[in-house]
Amino acid sequence: MTSLFTTRQAAGRLLYKLYFAVFIAGIFSLFYYRVTHIQGDHFFLWFLVTLAEFWFGATWIFQQSFRWAPTFHTTYTDRLPADLPPIDVMLCTADPDREPPALVANTLLSLMAYEYDVNNKVAYYLSDDGGSELTFHAAYQASVFAKDWLPFCRKYNVEPRAPQQYFSLENSVRGGSQGFQQHFHLIKTKFEEMQERIAKAGRSRKVAEEIRKQHKGFQEWDSTVNPLDHRSIIEVLVRGDGIDLDSEGKPMPMLVYVSREKRPGHPHHYKAGALNALNRVSGLMSNAPFILNVDCDMHSNNSQALRHAMCFFLDHKESHRIGYVQFPQSFGGITPNDLYGNGVKRIFEVEFFGTNAYNGPMYAGTGSVLRREALNGRKFTSDIRPRFEEKPARENESWSDLEEKARVLTSCTYEKGKTWGKEMGLRYGCAVEDVFTGMVLHSSGWQSVFFSPERKAYLGFPPVNTNDTLIQHKRWSTGLLEIFLSDYCPWTHGVGRLKLGQIMCYSFYTLWALWCLPMLCYALLPPLAMVNGVPIFPKASDPWFKLFALLGLASHAFSLLELLVAQGTVKMWWNETRMWMMKGSSSYLVSVIVIILKSLGISEAGFEITSKVIDDEALKRYREEVMEFAVPSPMFIPPTTLALLNLYCFIKAATMVMIKGWAAFDQMALQIIISGYISLISMPLYEAMFLRKDKGRMPTCITVYSSLLALALLYVLSPFV
């Protein structure tokens, strides 16, 4: 039997190991310098800076697990059998205002048009945590349009199969036969009409009466539905089993709309709870042994993705160990230099390949095909025989009986006394339910695979302003730290269950939030010490200076090179570095505070959904790569404060150097360089505070607060350095 996939490791690893040897020697020399140069009269200062450097060093070591043996796969979809195991697709949305119904419809259509096997055994489940008639309406419209869209995609083998993106491609129509041209224009008109119906409902916040009559499901909204307090709404929009047919008379895939019951006082566990509800409903209705899970903001861009995933699950050698296959999160519409670093290139084009060498990547919550039994609590054992065909729990019930049964499964009390969220399904209690669940799967013996097909599998909508970016990273770093502090800590639970490289990967991510400590130290202490005349680094004329300079330069050069190899740009790297510093002082710092408050029982980390809408003016600024602030968000205060403080100290030091000359520079060289560097990278912040007039500028109150805080820090902390 031939293999369905092959594996290969990156070239140039020897060269990397050489770099590693030099760099690690540098790190150890730096510590040697620190312990042999304890600053007795500024002990506290010395201690904090040394601690910061220790943490920089430690995280660098964790990161090696990603860089040691990047591993790539090639799949052979043409070798797959004609008949493949069924798959259930779970799509979730939560808020019609932040996640526009047209976006949900587009994603749904892109997924429904998957090319799979002869029988096309894929079933679709949409969870709507917003309980919104507008979203239901969009899903209904998509189910109607799908009857034309699916045959069209099949017939002309179009890509991408997200209609919004397909019709906005300039060359979609070029070069086709006349038959194609006609068909194209017909479908395009139908699509535009559908879009207009969705938009019209959105504008008037209600669905037209004549449309409401077309499906019984609309009756659920005859009286207002409160998104936080309503009964389960389950509607089969497209019946499977060959009952509902498309415009060519071929069977349509089943599509079910689910809005689980919500009641005040009953925790709903956000996305994890939503997916577990879908897990049960799909178990009842189709019970496929594999589950694809996608966020509503990530449309399918490659109609073969499921077939690629199956190459891993069906290979005769290694497959039975694989618990999930993770596709990268890629993003459409990212500006050329990725202003906010939200293209997350480094994670999905560099780091995750490294995890393939150590049992595979974290579970990233979207674009993941999971083995149902692994997700639902089965531990891996070497004698396991994976299940490929699973009978749904239903027999010959009518569709309305099934809906009734599904209502019970999605009631807010259903999970009481059961192990959902604890031992089965997505695990609860963590703001990054995905990574947490992946970690549980890994420690129950399952492996995962990171696979990136040439044609990107999914394209998403990233946060497009500073505040959303910082809030998203706050949620991530909080959730990740929660994992580190949970019973599943990679350093305790992981030992003996995970590979060493895997423990290092998980350590790097789960301790993300702690970056805030060394970053704050480096952004705060050098400038403060400098204006008070206290040196904390070797003089420029001291040979040890070279070590610091070399380590700083080498780490910057390496990260730049890595991004360039991943087809990034220099400016992208510069933007990424700026965002990293902003996240460090803002998102990560807030995470640490949230976790402390949580441990004191004061607050709980929730799930703030990022917005997927952008107004025209802001979009224009985004395209021009001008940072958007606009809202008076407290998240902006730490980075702006540090930017102001460093600028002030840098100017003061530079003036001194001009007056006193080389000796003054020699004494404080590194501190001047660090402050200068921070000021340079903070340019967009100064512009937003003092120069810009547009709506996206920094709100004046933030500028005032930050200036006051910078002054206070300068005067209050100075006596302590």
Ligand SMILES: O=c1ccn([C@@H]2O[C@H](COP(=O)(O)OP(=O)(O)O[C@H]3O[C@H](CO)[C@@H](O)[C@H](O)[C@H]3O)[C@@H](O)[C@H]2O)c(=O)[nH]1
């Ligand atoms: O109560 C909720 C909250 C969110 N969601 C859905 O969760 C998805 C992700 O939300 P989003 O605001 O887009 O967050 P992101 O930061 O983009 O999501 C990333 O981070 C999450 C963990 O924090 C992962 O679950 C996601 O897969 C990953 O893409 C969306 O489809 C939401 O509709 C729900 O279904 N119910």
Ligand SMILES: [Mn+2]
């Ligand atoms: Mn998202």
